[in-house]
Amino acid sequence: MPSKRPSMSTERSLLLTLAIVMVALVVALPLTAGQAHATGTSASGQQGASSRRPPQSPQNLQVLPADMSRRAVIGVMRGFASALGVRCIHCHVGDDPNDLSTTDFVSDEREAKRVARVMMRMVQTVNDDLLAPGLTEAGRAESLEVRCATCHHGNSRPVSLGDVLTEELASDGIDAMLARYDSLREQNYGGWSYDFSEGSLLRLAGRLAATGNIEAAMAAIDKNLEFHPNSATTRITQGQLLGQAGDMEGARAAFQECLAADPEMSFCQQMTDRIDQQQQ
Ligand code: HEC
Numbered sequence: 139m140p141s142k143r144p145s146m147s148t149e150r151s152l153l154l155t156l157a158i159v160m161v162a163l164v165v166a167l168p169l170t171a172g173q174a175h176a177t178g179t180s181a182s183g184q185q186g187a188s189s190r191r192p193p194q195s196p197q198n199l200q201v202l203p204a205d206m207s208r209r210a211v212i213g214v215m216r217g218f219a220s221a222l223g224v225r226c227i228h229c230h231v232g233d234d235p236n237d238l239s240t241t242d243f244v245s246d247e248r249e250a251k252r253v254a255r256v257m258m259r260m261v262q263t264v265n266d267d268l269l270a271p272g273l274t275e276a277g278r279a280e281s282l283e284v285r286c287a288t289c290h291h292g293n294s295r296p297v298s299l300g301d302v303l304t305e306e307l308a309s310d311g312i313d314a315m316l317a318r319y320d321s322l323r324e325q326n327y328g329g330w331s332y333d334f335s336e337g338s339l340l341r342l343a344g345r346l347a348a349t350g351n352i353e354a355a356m357a358a359i360d361k362n363l364e365f366h367p368n369s370a371t372t373r374i375t376q377g378q379l380l381g382q383a384g385d386m387e388g389a390r391a392a393f394q395e396c397l398a399a400d401p402e403m404s405f406c407q408q409m410t411d412r413i414d415q416q417q418q
């Protein structure tokens with residue numbers, strides 16, 4: 139069952155994590171093997187020749203090569219944890235994320251571990267069976283590969299900011315949606331999990347308006363302006379929404395703000411002119 143060759147993505151994340159393991163080794167240096175073991179720190183404590191226990195080899199590999207060393211497996215695992223923004227015990231049975239000596243890595247009890255296997259096979263299939271041969275056929279010699287982070291970018295579920303906010307709106311309403319945005323922004327701004335650029339809330343507002351929830355769309359626009367006050371495109375959507383709601387004065391003001399933010403936006407001038415004509 140196991141011995142498909144490790145895919146490139148595996149090798150790449152191995153390379154990456156090798157660097158991390160090297161750092162861990164250096165950091166762990168002052169510890170004796172015994173101490174490293176007692177504090178439950180990483181694989182590095184089990185590597186040295188001075189280690190009293192032989193390195194335990196993996197017993198339940200179904201996707202990775204069955205004879206892969208424990209150290210190499212842990213390298214891949216660090217890549218998973220980082221791509222999903224989780225700790226080891228998200229997938230492995232254990233209570234204390236900081237004490238891996240109590241973690242049962244062999245067990246398949248946690249659903250996330252079983253789902254992760256599905257994901258590993260999916261990534262393998264995409265890269266080895268679809269991308270590589272398909273792109274070769276299309277005349278490309280080289281290609282990027284799909285990796286866990288390609289979709290997950292630091293989230294255990296690969297959802298966008300808009301997805302999370304839409305779920306929050308559906309379950310708890312507009313105020314909850316706005317509060318969720320604030321707390322996500324506070325925790326994640328500058329990270330790779332969510333996109334806080336002006337497009338996120340703008341697209342969400344567009345989707346909400348299309349489903350007829352103008353109130354929520356307006357709330358999303360106001361929130362966007364709180365953080366991107368000079369976004370001309372946000373002002374356009376604001377003007378359109380206000381116009382739809384019959385507030386022509388508000389709409390005109392929004393198009394004026396658009397021009398203030400970006401005088402080159404001739405569309406905003408056209409909209410202002412049209413409103414002025416209608417009101418004469
Ligand atoms: C996203 C889920 C996920 C995360 C997070 C994760 N693992 Fe794993 N782990 C797996 C899966 C799936 C396997 C089995 C792979 C296979 O079947 O080829 C596995 C297997 C292992 C094994 C081999 C167990 C055995 O004996 O068969 C070890 C050791 C391990 N993981 C350690 C870790 C460590 C240490 C961390 C944290 C740095 C970690 N894992 C984080 C999903 C995960």
Ligand code: HEC
Nearest residue numbers: 218250251253254257258261284285286288289294295296
């Ligand atoms: C092509 C995009 C894609 C790639 C690549 C991908 N995933 Fe996923 N993953 C998903 C989607 C979509 C879901 C959500 C499934 C659902 O909840 O219905 C998910 C869910 C998961 C979950 C369950 C999370 C939870 O808490 O419910 C785990 C664990 C997981 N992925 C691990 C991985 C690992 C490990 C890799 C790399 C080997 C990976 N994924 C690569 C798209 C992807």
